Amino acid sequence: MPEVMERKKKMTLVVMSGDFDKLFGAFIIATGGAAMGMEVTMFFTFWGLRALRNTKPTGKTIFGRMLGMMYGGDITKSNPSKFSFGGMGRWMFGKMMASNNVAKLVELRDLAITLGVGLYPCQMSMDVMEFPAESFIEGVKPAVGVGFMLAEAEESAVQFFI
DSSP states (O other), rough: OOOOOOEEEEEEEOOOOOOHHHHHHHHHHHHHHHHHHHHEEEEOGGGGGGGGGGOOOOSSSSSHHHHHHTTTSGGOOEEEEEEEGHHHHHHHHHHHHHHHTOOOOOHHHHHHTTOOOEEEEEEHHHHHOOOOGGOOTTTOOOOHHHHHHHHHHEEEEEEEOO
């Protein structure tokens, strides 16, 4: 009979999307797990890196600078995956959430940092998209690769891909 690995009270999330609603869900799950005493690791790759970005311009090459401009900024510029309406959806959801006393996305991200959630950017995605470490907010962990994420996931009781 194969040996069964004991899983820790730990959660790993891979965040690939930069959409408002998906980032919101990822941070709700992460902060909920951390509040329950779980060790939580979030691995941000490609479009998910938006959640960690500050407003500094990025890119060394013409393509990198173009991507940085087209991408449109930090977490406050994330649009819903449906009903974006050129930014109108982001405004509308913000109003609806505020009227129901729901935390803002940036507040959830800050809460995750406060609760000790590990926010790790993907090194390969950073290289491809030309996002240097200086383009991330304070509290982001050093960049890692897929091997780190897989090792975290392997010993986690819960894994998500968002």
